Amino acid sequence: MAHPLHAYLALLDDLRAAGFRCHPIRDYFTGNQAGQGAASAGEDSDTRRAYLRHDVDRLPARAVAMAEAEAARGIHSTYYFRCDARGRFPEAAMRRIAALGHETGFHYECLSRTRGDRVAAVECFARELAACRAIVPVTTVSPHGAPLAASSNMDFTASIDAQALGLLGDATDMDFTDMLYVTDTGGTFGSQYNLRDHVAGRNLDHPIAPKGLARRLIDGDERRIVLSCHPERWAVGRLALLEASAREIALNLLKLVLHRARRWFSPALNRSPSRVNGAHRRPFPKYS
Numbered sequence: 001m002a003h004p005l006h007a008y009l010a011l012l013d014d015l016r017a018a019g020f021r022c023h024p025i026r027d028y029f030t031g032n033q034a035g036q037g038a039a040s041a042g043e044d045s046d047t048r049r050a051y052l053r054h055d056v057d058r059l060p061a062r063a064v065a066m067a068e069a070e071a072a073r074g075i076h077s078t079y080y081f082r083c084d085a086r087g088r089f090p091e092a093a094m095r096r097i098a099a100l101g102h103e104t105g106f107h108y109e110c111l112s113r114t115r116g117d118r119v120a121a122v123e124c125f126a127r128e129l130a131a132c133r134a135i136v137p138v139t140t141v142s143p144h145g146a147p148l149a150a151s152s153n154m155d156f157t158a159s160i161d162a163q164a165l166g167l168l169g170d171a172t173d174m175d176f177t178d179m180l181y182v183t184d185t186g187g188t189f190g191s192q193y194n195l196r197d198h199v200a201g202r203n204l205d206h207p208i209a210p211k212g213l214a215r216r217l218i219d220g221d222e223r224r225i226v227l228s229c230h231p232e233r234w235a236v237g238r239l240a241l242l243e244a245s246a247r248e249i250a251l252n253l254l255k256l257v258l259h260r261a262r263r264w265f266s267p268a269l270n271r272s273p274s275r276v277n278g279a280h281r282r283p284f285p286k287y288s
């Protein structure tokens with residue numbers, strides 16, 4: 001499942017109309033309260049806030065389109081960029097998005113890339129972070145889910161000295177005790193095909209479309225949320241939407257096959273609940 005870009009923009013419009021202020025992830029760590037949204041009197045700790053995160057996994061042109069549409073609304077969010085195995089980043093898209101005023105960050109996958117070798121992964125992280133910073137500023141990072149890889153990147157930043165590397169924090173290390181984490185991983189918000197992208201705290205626990213999500217957040221009186229949307233899933237035009245949906249279905253089928261294979265070869269997985277980044281993972285959905 002994929003969605004048209006205008007559905008994402010409508011979601012932002014609905015949230016801002018309901019009083020949410022939009023922030024890049026960096027603002028959480030620096031304590032910047034300004035954000036972007038409708039000015040309101042009596043600004044205080046009760047102000048509704050949406051921290052906007054975008055992991056640019058593929059198709060950086062879609063990230064540029066999303067970033068331009070956000071900037072046109074006066075919204076600045078965070079775009080995390082990953083590199084290929086040779087350390088090459090989508091430079092043109094990164095520079096364009098930084099020039100629009102968005103926060104830019106590093107989307108790492110060092111542990112899955114080194115197949116679980118933490119020593120090699122720490123070296124890989126420092127090297128790729130430096131390469132990313134040679135293109136754009138980076139003060140926050142986020143992990144790539146790598147759902148088809150055996151090793152998960154989700155708890156990797158416990159292995160590094162973030163301060164020594166000049167990092168404010170990792171997007172998954174926010175305090176989610178009172179903050180709802182909403183991601184489109186798996187194809188739609190709250191997807192059961194999301195295997196690893198969960199936080200230790202409050203996660204959306206059932207599938208919901210963008211319009212329904214706006215109502216759920218607004219009527220549910222949510223005060224603080226992290227909204228994580230992968231730009232590749234928010235297409236412009238019918239053909240692009242069809243392509244994005246087809247890719248999502250193929251990826252989810254692959255996840256299903258791999259998940260079943262891993263459970264088959266690792267009986268221990270069948271005895272204890274899976275935990276991802278400190279969070280309980282829901283069982284994979286039945287497929288029929």
Ligand SMILES: [Zn+2]
Binds near residue numbers: 056107143145146
């Ligand atoms: Zn990713």
